[in-house]
Amino acid sequence: MAKDSADMMGSLFGDALLPSRTPVRVVPILVPLPVPGAYSYAVPDGMHVEPGSVVQVPVGPRQLIGVVWDGENDERLDPKKLRPITLVFDCPPLSKEMRDFVDWVSAYTLSPPGLVARMAIRAPAALDPEPMVEGLRYLGGEPDRLTPARTRVLDLAKEQDVPWTRSGMAHAAGVSLSVIDGLIKQGMFDTIFLPPPPVVARPEPDYIAPRIEGPQKEAAREIVASIREGGFAASLIDGVTGSGKTEVYFEAVAETLRRGKQVMILLPEIALTPAFLERFEQRFGAKPAEWHSDLSPRMREKVWRGVVTGEVRVVAGARSALFLPFEELGLIIVDEEHDPAYKQEDRVFYNARDMAVVRARIGDFPVVLVSATPSVESQVNGLSGRYNLVQLPTRFGDAALPDLHLIDMRRHPPERGGFLSPLLLRAMARTLEKKEQSLLFLNRRGYAPLTLCRVCGHRFQCPQCSSWLVEHRFRNQIQCHQCGYHQPTPEACPECGTFDNLVACGPGVERIAEEVEKHFPDARTIVMSSDILGGVKRMRLELEAIAKGDVDIVIGTQLVAKGHNFPLMTLVGIVDADLGLSNGDPRAAERTFQLLSQVTGRAGRTGLKSHGLIQTFQPMHPVMQAIVSGDSTAFYEREINEREKALLPPFGRLASLIVSADTRADAENHARGLRAAAPHVSGIAVLGPAEAPIALVRGRYRFRLLVHGRRNSDMQAFLKTMLGNGPKARGTVQVQLDVDPQSFL
DNA sequence: AGCACGCCGACT
């Protein structure tokens, strides 16, 4: 085939003579800006780019990192006027799979594709190859004077003829760096450049035989079988705390590694503890690579690079790990599937759990969701057979579920001024006598949630957001838990000026601690809440102290519910189990169920008999019943029905739009604006954050409307494209056509 | 996102 004439001319006369005859190659590039699509750039002569290439391009006055994308360029742009790509980074291009995933997430979340793509290339310096490491090679020969230190170094170098680093060798030989430097000066060593060491060692699937038996083994077999079968499959492991869920999914990890594929384990940030990494190491002989927000830039870069090149086989990470551009991903695990931390709610709004399922579908490999208390939507998927439901109803080994009882606070009220029922206090006393540990849980920081003036009735309210100010006695402050506002605790009422008449209403953990100290002055008591001073370091020490048995009574907020194990804990008391049930969140019951399950699950891992006492004013409430009976079936059934009821008329099946926002109130406000702006839309359903997922699961609605964003023009654009030209509307919204994830599966 | 421009009210 003859070359085209321009090319022939180019080779005859040199390209420089005929610049205008060479057609400008133009490629679409996603830039990290909130614009609806790709920008077009010219590819300079001699530069090689392909879809997925990571490049630097000029945008206005600055240089940004972008990704060469698929698809057409905007023909309205004159190719000759386009700005050229500045440079191509030396790293593998994003795979087609990854690009499809970015496009899908962008369409589904109605987020600009460039902002989604940015999440996949968020390891800034990683885009240049890692610098080589300087190594030393022994050349042979003897130095002029042989000292004992020098002998040790040379013996080591002769014994292990491998490249050493300066500091590595000094350390191994037990000498100082100057000894090594002296030998280098004498020409004993040659400096060579070595490829950088791997971030983490390779995990071995068969490092040890799995320690699982009975139902765990059966569950693992089931999941491993689905991996062997190949292709997409979604499973939900629903197992009580301590049932060995982790060991079960480790078998899925092992099988995937045996098949030469990479694995991603997603965890809520809080669960990425050293304990988890060690557990992984015990099974696989090496730690997984970590990925979370407070990774050092250097480490972030190494892991990112290891993932694209395929050197890293397993990543354990928080939700942002979902966008790591794996070379050959073969399995995603989403542990603590129900955890709200999987929701990202800035810039790009997404739930990493849902997007993990999508990524697995696109890559055609399995995904495993794991939880002791699955979210209602995953439960629906499990029950309907869309997900393969794997249940682990019993604890593993010698761990027994604690014996749980409700304390009806109407029949067993605390003494005046107190919050702990005599029944709970008695159980605590018995536990102390046996030299065992108790945990009191109250999900409320500070001393008291409300302060008022006995004389004039003034209530302390936040000047910025109008929620009550919470008294914190440790810090001598009153704080707003909504916006962070705080001031010193006042001594006089600002309204009537009266001194010493301010009264604290209701309990916080600090106040419970005060009550416990009154009843058990000799017990070693500790409060664990996110606002104790001393940060992570102090917390780690305190957890150690608890594990060693140096503490008798722990009083804590949510913080104690997650992750940590308290091996000596035999009594758990829930101070106010009803807290959180009546805050207007349609997800309140579900969240309370999850929290209470987690907290009561903290006890009883020892084999010692353990108890849980739950103080409630509503003993018949479905959450309380589900918790004490250990049977959540009826609870989930009811939750699903409740959510469905919320979807019935006035809009029901006729609704063509769903307005959903962070709170139901926000959604209502936005919907009001929309109804006024677009009276011809047949139905606008207003859903709180909780109902929207169910609506999608049931496939009732064709559109979803996410109400976010800040510009009037977003609203206008929406009205124009989706509703036709309605009257001008005020308000700020961002809108997207919804692609039902379930129809995609 | 960042930045520039333009329009109005509060001031040295």
Place this chain on the structure above:
DNA sequence: GTCGGCGTGCTC
């Protein structure tokens, strides 16, 4: 008269 608040538009 200016400074600076924010609402709006633009970036291939």
